Amino acid sequence: MPGGGNAIRGSRIGSGPVGEEARGEAAPRQTVTFHCSRGHRSTLAFSVEATPPTEWDCPKCGMPASVDADNPPPPPTTEVYKTHLAYVKERRSEEEGAALLDEAVQSLRSRRKAGEILF
Structure with missing residues (x-):
């Protein structure tokens, strides 16, 4: 019977009520x-x-x-999401970062001049 009717959903025809006597105490x-x-x-x-x-x-x-109604626990504090760059900036100063970048660029340029293929 789509759309209505008096069918009891979730039970079989002829099934009786499940009370405490059927389940136990x-x-x-x-x-x-x-x-x-x-x-x-x-x-x-x-x-x-x-x-x-x-x-x-x-x-x-x-x-x-x-269980203590007068002193419920405080809401948990969540740490703000940090990017990889934020963690790097915590470990390195601007000067150190610039020096590392210059070193990496020089290394790439010297490998290019030597004829190494870079992918």
Whole structure:
């Protein structure tokens, strides 16, 4: 029946409700509430046998969240992307760069004069 109808999607005809008696008893759980720096609260269930983590990624915004509502973890700082040239400039001064460039150019010119083929 395209475009409508009363078909229940995702179930077979004749299948009954899947309740707790079919699945068995649920394991005992504890709920833990996490708070992120943007004010989101997320309540998650963990097994009572498990030790819940102290930090969790907020499912709403992805920021780190902790169980301490008064002191949520700060947003992570990300390092700004640097180009290869920026890293080179950190290691070399302008004078050193110019000297290396002159040396490389002289080497190429001397190889050209000697008849070497450069690709």
